[in-house]
Amino acid sequence: MHEFELIEQCFARSGYRRNDVSIGVGDDGAVIQVRDGFDLVVTTDTMVQGVHFFPNVDPRSLGHKLVAVNVSDLAAMGAEPCWLSLGLTLPVVDNEWLKAFAEGLSETADYYNCQLVGGDTTRGPLTLTLCAKGIVPRGKALSRAGAKVGDYVYVTGTLGDSALGLKVEQGQCEISKKHRGHILQRFHYPTARVAIGQALRTIASSCMDISDGLCGDLPHILKRSGVGAIIDVAKIPMSQALKDSCDWQQALQCALSGGEDYELLFTVPEDKRGSLEVLLSPYGVPVTCIGRITGAAGKLELRHLDQPFVYHHSGYQHF
Ligand SMILES: [Mg+2]
Structure with a gap:
């Protein structure tokens, strides 16, 4: 099996399916039905081996953490987490590592009712980038900008x-x-x-x-x-x-x-x-x-x- 097919297979088992995703993984882009009266909130976080995590860290916890830190940014905006896309840079394709990472990622995505809707894989130093998207009722997003004297x-x-x-x-x-x-x-x-x-x-x-x-x-x-x-x-x-x-x-x-x-x-x-x-x-x-x-x-x-x-x-x- 081609290694990119292997990677795709690892993430294909991702359990949670949202009914607002018309086209998910496998096409040139994902197609999502965004609810009327809501704003889209988008955030991205990158984790680099040696900078954000140790080389020997359990890949399952890494998958979990990557989702949790992105979803935390959505939480800070008052948003409901919905969709994820993954940018994966790998030095080698290690089947066991990849399987455990994908499981950690999928479990945590499921926990937050998020669906992985796409991504990209390249070869290079181990780097994990996740883009998380969520929704918030129009005009109701929280921000860092509203604190007032006396609060x-x-x-x-x-x-x-x-x-x-x-x-x-x-x-x-x-x-x-x-x-x-x-x-x-x-x-x-x-x-x-x-x-x-x-x-x-x-x-x-x-x-x-x-x-x-x-x-x-x-x-x-x-x-x-x-x-x-x-x-x-x-x-x-x-x-x-x-x-x-x-x-x-x-x-x-x-x-x-x-x-x-x-x-x-x-x-x-x-x-x-x-x-x-x-x-x-x-x-x-x-x-x-x-x-x-x-x-x-x-x-x-x-x-x-x-x-x-x-x-x-x-x-x-x-x-
Ligand atoms: Mg933040």
Whole structure:
């Protein structure tokens, strides 16, 4: 069998079939029926071996992560994930690797009701690119641009677990058996907060997902919205696993500068705060208020129990 046929076969078994896909994989392009009254949201993420993942990483988790990080961007826009296209660059065709990667990708696509509708394969250094498309009711997409002075700053879930997971995988840190499973799960199998993103459409004034740590990402909202923020580092939610595994300073560094949490960071006007708890209670994911938006454009001020908190953010810079 020709190797490109083999690749096609690996992805053909993808389970979930959407009834709005008229033509999927196998033609020159996909044909999709986009619902009336909705906007299309499009996002792309690339993962390069040696930059975004280790060469020996389980291909199944890689397939999962590639889908989850893209869907997380759709969640941050308040969109419902729908369709995926895959750009796959492979040094060699390794049947076992490909099968496990395709399975991880398909399982996660199914989980989020997404269908793989096309893609392209080339030879080269291992690089995975996914383009995810979703829909949102016309004019209702969330963005980074709407935060206003006085709004409250919230995050979903807990921060820093994934950064600790990376340290564990790099052998920089030992953690107890009790917490190892949770921490590595958070690093290899992140969850996109899709349902919460959609629920936030009527409440949040701005939203994004945290992929580069709170201190790396919040400035994007501040810049796009033309505002500042005061964050109380004592309020940043951290898991028991993270708190038990390192001292407070290290845990805080994971939460502030560590990457790949894929939690949502959003702002809520004062008059919408009351509905937040009720609206989000069905999802079983905690949300925590960590600070407020100020008029000091572009300025992120950290405090610890009302005292200024000095912290030097050293996030990952791609270029
Ligand atoms: Mg993002």
